Amino acid sequence: MILAAARYAYPNAKVRALRSRRLTDQDRHFLLEARDFSSFLAYLATTPYGRELSDLEGELPDPGVLERRLARPLMEDYAKVARALRGKRERESVLALFSRFESENLKVLLRAVFSGLGKQAVSHLLYPLGTLSTLPWDNLWACDNPAEVADMLIRTPFGTALKHAVPQFEAQGRLFPLEMALDLSCFQRLKQAVSGLRSRSDRKAAKGILGPYVDILNISWTIRLKIHYGLSPEETVNYSLPGGELLGLSQLHRLARAEDISSFLEQIPRSLQREIGEVSEWEDFPAYLETWFLRLLARLFMGPPFHIGIEIAFLLEKEMELTALITLIEAKAQGLSLDKAVKKLPRQFSGAAHV
8 A cells, every 4th residue: 555655646646636627517507508609619718728729819710620629638638647657557558548549540540541631631630649649650641551551550559450450441442440440459458558557456446447438438339330330230249349347248249239229228237227227319328328437437536546547537537528528519519409419418517507
């Protein structure tokens, strides 16, 4: 305990200072109640996200451009947390989590290369990764085709998964296998990083967060691949992420074969059924799942503090705040009613409408 306290005293102090910059209930209330996109931006400028808007002048910004601007504080927090951690294995857990954003930028790059577009044409879609990413981005943007991109990444954590996906890409003529390979490689790296943590309390805390996180992603992905992409149950399960806690392969198979929401819900573990049992439409699942997961993260901050779970929980909590903010930006830009906007948000955010 004494060693753990010494190892995590500074990182935890850093995290709690960063966590104090979250949006308050009052912030969420006024953002939700903003009458239009312009009013929304005016209030957002008074929050910790305001510095990302300071140089915007004239016409209202494109929501897509704004979304990536607002991701900068999260990217900066990743770098601050990584620097605060003393152990190499603890930092690797944070870097593995961060690699999901590298993956998103690689997807944008692959789509641009595949379509013959330059970086400038899609720069507004890229996360501002900063110095935490060490991938050879300039060289990657100089590639002529997706297979060349995969070759250049061979010695990176993405390399093996991409190499195995290239034949599928070439046979199908579409990027989907490469994009899924990027996602799978991130979570395989994350699983290995957590398993490699020396401290039992670190491993327990990390698995207690990342296992449920993978579960809710697998549920959401099963819905997306099954309903929106029309993949077979076998293909859907083939793209499931490793490291879940509540859902093994057998449960994922049953979810992928479910024909309607009622039968889908029956295959969800009972501990989670209680949280999402009121879902009536496929698009309702994300908000309910995020509400449950955010409660899990909040409880972690009330328990013993000296483990890597505090850092992981903070970064995921911050990311989900950004996700909710982006959802609200899109709702305000489209002129959706408050009721429709609230339906898309986790309870921790949407509940602020009643403050």
